[in-house]
Amino acid sequence: xxxxxxxxxxxxxxxxxxxxxxxxxxxxxxxxxxxxxxxxxxxxxxxxxxxxxxxxxxxxxxxxxxxxxxxxxxxxxxxxxxxxxxxxxxxxxxxxxxxxxxxxxxxxxxxxxxxxxxxxxxxxxxxxxxxxxxxxxxxxxxxxxxxxxxxxxxxxxxxxxxxxxxxxxxxxxxxxxxxxxxxxxxxxxxxxxxxxxxxxxxxxxxxxxxxxxxxxxxxxxxxxxxxxxxxxxxxxxxxxxxxxxxxxxxxxxxxxxxxxxxxxxxxxxxx
Amino acid sequence: xxxxxxxxxxxxxxxxxxxxxxxxxxxxxxxxxxxxxxxxxxxxxxxxxxxxxxxxxxxxxxxxxxxxxxxxxxxxxxxxxxxxxxxxxxxxxxxxxxxxxxxxxxxxxxxxxxxxxxxxxxxxxxxxxxxxxxxxxxxxxxxxxxxxxxxxxxxxxxxxxxxxxxxxxxxxxxxxxxxxxxxxxxxxxxxxxxxxxxxxxxxxxxxxxxxxxxxxxxxxxxxxxxxxxxxxxxxxxxxxxxxxxxxxxxxxxxxxxxxxxxxxxxxxxxxxxxxxxxxxxxxxxxxxxxxxxxxxxxxxxxxxxxxxxx
Amino acid sequence: xxxxxxxxxxxxxxxxxxxxxxxxxxxxxxxxxxxxxxxxxxxxxxxxxxxxxxxxxxxxxxxxxxxxxxxxxxxxxxxxxxxxxxxxxxxxxxxxxxxxxxxxxxxxxxxxxxxxxxxxxxxxxxxxxxxxxxxxxxxxxxxxxxxxxxxxxxxxxxxxxxxxxxxxxxxxxxxxxxxxxxxxxxxxxxxxxxxxxxxxxxxxxxxxxxxxxxxxxxxxxxxxxxxxxxxxxxxxxxxxxxxxxxxxxxxxxxxxxxxxxxxxxxxxxxxxxxxxxxxxxxxxxxxxxxxxxxxxxxxxxxxxxxxxxxxxxxxxxxxxxxxxxxxxxxxxxxxxxxxxxxxxxxxxxxxxxxxxxxxxxxxxxxxxxxxxxxxxxxxxxxxxxxxxxxxxxxxxxxxxxxxxxxxxxx
Numbered sequence: 001x002x003x004x005x006x007x008x009x010x011x012x013x014x015x016x017x018x019x020x021x022x023x024x025x026x027x028x029x030x031x032x033x034x035x036x037x038x039x040x041x042x043x044x045x046x047x048x049x050x051x052x053x054x055x056x057x058x059x060x061x062x063x064x065x066x067x068x069x070x071x072x073x074x075x076x077x078x079x080x081x082x083x084x085x086x087x088x089x090x091x092x093x094x095x096x097x098x099x100x101x102x103x104x105x106x107x108x109x110x111x112x113x114x115x116x117x118x119x120x121x122x123x124x125x126x127x128x129x130x131x132x133x134x135x136x137x138x139x140x141x142x143x144x145x146x147x148x149x150x151x152x153x154x155x156x157x158x159x160x161x162x163x164x165x166x167x168x169x170x171x172x173x174x175x176x177x178x179x180x181x182x183x184x185x186x187x188x189x190x191x192x193x194x195x196x197x198x199x200x201x202x203x204x205x206x207x208x209x210x211x212x213x214x215x216x217x218x219x220x221x222x223x224x225x226x227x228x229x230x231x232x233x234x235x236x237x238x239x240x241x242x243x244x245x246x247x248x249x250x251x252x253x254x255x256x257x258x259x260x261x262x263x264x265x266x267x268x269x270x271x
Numbered sequence: 272x273x274x275x276x277x278x279x280x281x282x283x284x285x286x287x288x289x290x291x292x293x294x295x296x297x298x299x300x301x302x303x304x305x306x307x308x309x310x311x312x313x314x315x316x317x318x319x320x321x322x323x324x325x326x327x328x329x330x331x332x333x334x335x336x337x338x339x340x341x342x343x344x345x346x347x348x349x350x351x352x353x354x355x356x357x358x359x360x361x362x363x364x365x366x367x368x369x370x371x372x373x374x375x376x377x378x379x380x381x382x383x384x385x386x387x388x389x390x391x392x393x394x395x396x397x398x399x400x401x402x403x404x405x406x407x408x409x410x411x412x413x414x415x416x417x418x419x420x421x422x423x424x425x426x427x428x429x430x431x432x433x434x435x436x437x438x439x440x441x442x443x444x445x446x447x448x449x450x451x452x453x454x455x456x457x458x459x460x461x462x463x464x465x466x467x468x469x470x471x472x473x474x475x476x477x478x479x480x481x482x483x484x485x486x487x488x489x490x491x492x493x494x495x496x497x498x499x500x501x502x503x504x505x506x507x508x509x510x511x512x513x514x515x516x517x518x519x520x521x522x523x524x525x526x527x528x529x530x531x532x533x534x535x536x537x538x539x540x541x542x543x544x545x546x547x548x549x550x551x552x553x554x555x556x557x558x559x560x561x562x563x564x565x566x567x568x569x570x571x572x573x574x575x576x577x578x579x580x581x
Numbered sequence: 582x583x584x585x586x587x588x589x590x591x592x593x594x595x596x597x598x599x600x601x602x603x604x605x606x607x608x609x610x611x612x613x614x615x616x617x618x619x620x621x622x623x624x625x626x627x628x629x630x631x632x633x634x635x636x637x638x639x640x641x642x643x644x645x646x647x648x649x650x651x652x653x654x655x656x657x658x659x660x661x662x663x664x665x666x667x668x669x670x671x672x673x674x675x676x677x678x679x680x681x682x683x684x685x686x687x688x689x690x691x692x693x694x695x696x697x698x699x700x701x702x703x704x705x706x707x708x709x710x711x712x713x714x715x716x717x718x719x720x721x722x723x724x725x726x727x728x729x730x731x732x733x734x735x736x737x738x739x740x741x742x743x744x745x746x747x748x749x750x751x752x753x754x755x756x757x758x759x760x761x762x763x764x765x766x767x768x769x770x771x772x773x774x775x776x777x778x779x780x781x782x783x784x785x786x787x788x789x790x791x792x793x794x795x796x797x798x799x800x801x802x803x804x805x806x807x808x809x810x811x812x813x814x815x816x817x818x819x820x821x822x823x824x825x826x827x828x829x830x831x832x833x834x835x836x837x838x839x840x841x842x843x844x845x846x847x848x849x850x851x852x853x854x855x856x857x858x859x860x861x862x863x864x865x866x867x868x869x870x871x872x873x874x875x876x877x878x879x880x881x882x883x884x885x886x887x888x889x890x891x892x893x894x895x896x897x898x899x900x901x902x903x904x905x906x907x908x909x910x911x912x913x914x915x916x917x918x919x920x921x922x923x924x925x926x927x928x929x930x931x932x933x934x935x936x937x938x939x940x941x942x943x944x945x946x947x948x949x950x951x952x953x954x955x956x957x958x959x960x961x962x963x964x965x966x967x968x969x970x971x972x973x974x975x976x977x978x979x980x981x982x983x984x985x986x987x988x989x990x991x
Contacts, residue, residue: 229971295746369926554948559952
C-alpha cells in the first residue's frame with residue numbers, strides 16, 4: 001500500500017552461488033511460472049543462472065545459494081554481505097552446510113586423495129559451513145531444494161514489507177493437512193518428519209517414503225525421543241545415524257543427535 | 272443450540288454483553304485513515320472512519336473492547352479502541368510498531384485504507400460501577416485500552432464518586448496522552464503519573480537548570496502510587512492494564528487495601544486470529560481471552576495468572 | 582457421553598423431504614450388502630459428494646466413494662501407541678476396521694479453507710464476496726465416536742455467539758450413514774467417554790453389520806427419504822423386533838467387553854480412561870512433575886492435535902499476489918504444540934514442551950468442560966495411534982491421578 005504512495009525504482013536483486021548444485025537457483029527460475037511477473041517488480045541485477053549480464057552493486061536483496069567450502073569463498077562472502085542491504089540464504093547448503101558438510105566428520109585429505117586424480121589442484125577447506133557462520137544473515141530459507149512457492153512468498157514479503165510466511169512447525173503438520181497417512185505409524189518406516197521443519201508440503205511421505213530432513217530441524221523438537229522409539233521398534237542405530245546425518249546433518253540439532261547416536265553406538269560396541 | 276445452553280465461563284463474573292458483531296465473524300469493513308498522531312516515539316494513534324455509511328451508522332462499542340485491524344496481504348492484529356464510545360463513528364487506535372502488522376500500519380498515511388472487524392470482547396465494567404470510586408491503573412501502552420473508559424468517565428463524571436487515573440511509564444517520554452490530562456483534570460478526573468527512571472541528564476527539581484525536559488514528577492513503580500491511594504474496600508473498583516506481572520502486583524496492592532478481588536479488573540493480551548472463540552489461539556487456562564475477556568475480574572483469573580507458562 | 586445428544590439434532594436444521602413413503606424415522610429395515618451400491622447411487626444422484634472408508638497407503642481413510650467395491654471389506658486394523666497395521670481377515674465385513682487417521686473434521690472443518698478475498702482498487706481495499714459453492718456431503722461409515730466428535734465441534738463452531746459460516750453451510754447439508762462398531766482396537770476407549778461403541782444419535786441412517794446384510798435404523802426424515810428412493814430400486818424388508826434386539830445386543834456385548842477390558846476376539850484389551858472428577862484433577866495438578874516427564878518423550882510434532890476429531894485451533898495466512906493488490910485469507914489447522922500458537926511479541930507464552938503438552942491435555946479434558954459444557958475427548962484413540970512415539974493420553978491421566986497430591990488413592 002505504501003508502495004503506491006511513492007513511485008520508486010524497483011528493488012535490485014542479486015543471486016549468488018557458493019558450493020552447491022544450483023538446484024535452488026533453478027527453483028527461482030521456476031518461480032511457480034511467475035519469473036516474468038517477478039521481473040516486472042524487481043530488477044534482477046545479477047543472476048548468472050539466468051543471464052551472463054551482471055550489473056554492479058549495491059543491491060537491495062542478495063540471495064545466496066551454497067555453503068562456504070573454499071578459502072576463496074570465505075573471502076567472497078564478505079564482499080557479498082557488503083554489497084547487499086538484505087541478505088537471504090536459500091537451501092540446505094547455505095543454511096546448514098549441505099550434504100558436502102558430511103566431510104566435516106572425516107579427513108579432507110583422504111577424501112581429496114580418493115576422489116580426484118590430481119589432488120594437488122584441489123584447494124578446499126576442511127569443512128563446509130553455512131553462510132551464517134561467516135556473515136550476518138537476515139533471513140534463511142530452508143530446503144533441498146527450496147520450495148518455489150516459499151521463495152516467491154519471501155520475495156513478495158520483501159516487496160510488501162511483511163514477515164515472510166515460513167512455518168516453524170514439523171513436516172507432520174503438512175502431512176496431516178494434506179491427509180497423507182503416516183509412513184512411520186502405518187508402515188514402520190523411520191521418518192524424520194516429526195522433527196523436521198515444514199515447508200516442502202510433505203512431498204516424500206505423500207509418495208510413500210520417509211522424510212529425510214531436507215528442511216532441517218523444526219523449531220521445537222525432541223530428536224532423542226524419536227530415534228529412541230525407532231530403535232526400540234527395530235531400526236538399527238547405524239541406520240538412524242545415517243538418517244539424521246544427511247542433507248542437513250550439520251544443522252546443530254541434527255549434528256548433536258547423530259554424534260550422540262554414534263558415540264552411544266561405539267560405547268555399546270566396546271567389549 | 273442457544274448460547275444459553277453453553278455453560279458460561281466460570282472465569283468471569285462480568286455481565287453478558289454482545290462481544291461479537293452479528294453475522295459472519297470474518298466479514299470486515301473498509302476504513303480510511305483520517306489522521307495519524309505520533310503520541311510518543313514509535314507509538315501512533317490512528318483516526319479511522321468507515322467508508323460505508325450504513326456500517327458507520329450501526330457500529331457501537333464499549334470501553335475496553337477491541338477491533339481486529341486487517342492489512343490485507345500483511346495480517347491482522349487485535350487492537351483496543353482508544354476513542355470515546357459516545358462517538359463510535361470516529362475510531363481511534365493507539366498502536367506501538369512492534370510486529371508484522373503494526374510495523375506495516377506505521378508505514379501507512381492518511382487517506383490509506385485498511386479493513387476492520389469488531390468490536391469484540393468484554394468491556395471494562397464502567398456502566399456497572401456508577402456511584403463508586405474508580406481507580407484506573409495503566410502501565411505504558413496499557414493506557415490505550417483505558418482511554419475510552421476515561422473519556423466516558425470524564426463525560427459522566429457526576430455519576431461516579433471519584434475517578435483516579437494512575438499511569439506509569441519507563442521514563443517521562445513514555446507517558447501517553449499527556450496533552451489530554453488538562454482536559455481530564457478539568458472534568459474532575461485525578462491524574463497521577465510515575466516513571467520507572469529518568470534518562471541520563473534529565474533535569475529534576477533537585478538539580479533544576481530551567482531545562483524544558485525537566486521532570487518534577489515521581490520516580491518509582493506504579494504500585495508505589497497505588498499504595499498511597501485511599502481505597503475504601505466497600506466503594507472502590509480498580510481497572511488495571513499493563514504487562515501481566517505489573518497487573519498482578521497492582522491487583523495485590525489493591526487487595527492489601529481490602530478492595531475485594533471481585534472489584535479488581537485486569538485486561539489480558541494474547542495472540543489471536545479470529546476474536547470469536549473459534550481459533551483457539553488466545554486460550555488461557557479455561558478461558559478465551561478474546562471473548563471471555565480481555566477484561567477479567569482478578570478473582571476469576573488470579574488462579575491462572577499465578578501459573579507460569581499457562 | 583458428556584455432550585447432550587439433543588445438540589446434534591438441534592443444530593441440524595435439516596428440512597425433511599416428506600410424503601414420499603418408505604420406512605419411517607425410528608424404524609429398521611434390512612439392507613443386503615448388494616444395496617450399498619444403489620444407496621451410494623441414490624446419494625450421488627441427489628447431488629451429494631459421497632465419502633466413505635477405503636484402503637489407501639496402508640490405512641483405512643475417508644475418500645470420495647463411487648463404488649461399494651472400494652469399501653474396505655475383509656480388512657481390520659491393528660492399533661497401538663505409534664502403531665497401525667492393516668490385516669486381511671476373510672471373516673471381516675465391510676466395516677470391521679475401527680477408525681483411521683481421518684475423521685469428519687477433515688471435511689466439516691477442512692485443513693485449509695479460504696475465508697475471504699480482498700481487492701485493492703484505486704488504493705482502496707474492499708472485501709469481495711465470492712466464496713466457492715461446495716456440493717453437500719454424505720459420509721458413509723461414521724462411528725459413535727465420530728458422531729460425538731461432530732457434536733463437540735458443533736458446540737465450538739455453531740454453539741457460541743459467533744457461527745462459523747463455512748462449517749455451518751457444510752453441517753446443514755451433511756448426510757450421515759453411521760455404523761455400529763463390532764470390534765474395538767487396543768487404542769479405543771469410547772466406553773469410558775460414553776461416545777460408543779454404538780452410534781446412538783445424530784445419524785440419518787445407521788447400519789449394524791450381519792453376514793451378508795445390514796440392519797439399518799432410520800434416524801431422520803432425510804434418511805427416510807433416501808430409503809424411499811432406494812426402495813424404488815430394490816425391495817426393502819423391515820426388521821422384526823427380535824432382529825432389532827439382536828442388532829442392539831451386538832453393540833451391548835462389545836460395550837460390556839470394553840468395560841470389563843476383556844480381550845475382544847483375540848485382540849488386546851482396549852484402553853480406558855477414568856473421567857471421574859477429571860476437570861478438577863487436572864486443574865489441581867497444573868504443576869505436577871508428570872508434565873516434565875512426558876516432555877522428555879513428546880516431540881511437539883502436532884500429530885495428536887491434527888488427528889483429533891475435536892481439536893479446532895486454526896490460524897490465518899495472507900496469500901497475496903506480487904502486486905499485493907489481490908489477497909486471499911486462508912484459514913488452516915493450527916496446533917497448540919507449535920511455538921507460533923501462543924506467540925506474543927516474538928516469544929511464545931508456552932515456550933516449553935511441558936507447558937504445551939499440559940495445554941493440550943488440560944484443554945481437552947478440563948478446559949473444554951468450562952468452555953463448551955462437554956469434554957473434548959471422544960475416546961477414539963487416534964492421538965495414541967498416530968503419535969510417532971506412542972504417547973498415551975489415558976496413561977498420562979492415570980499417572981497424574983495415581984500421584985496427585987490432591988486426589989490420593991482415587
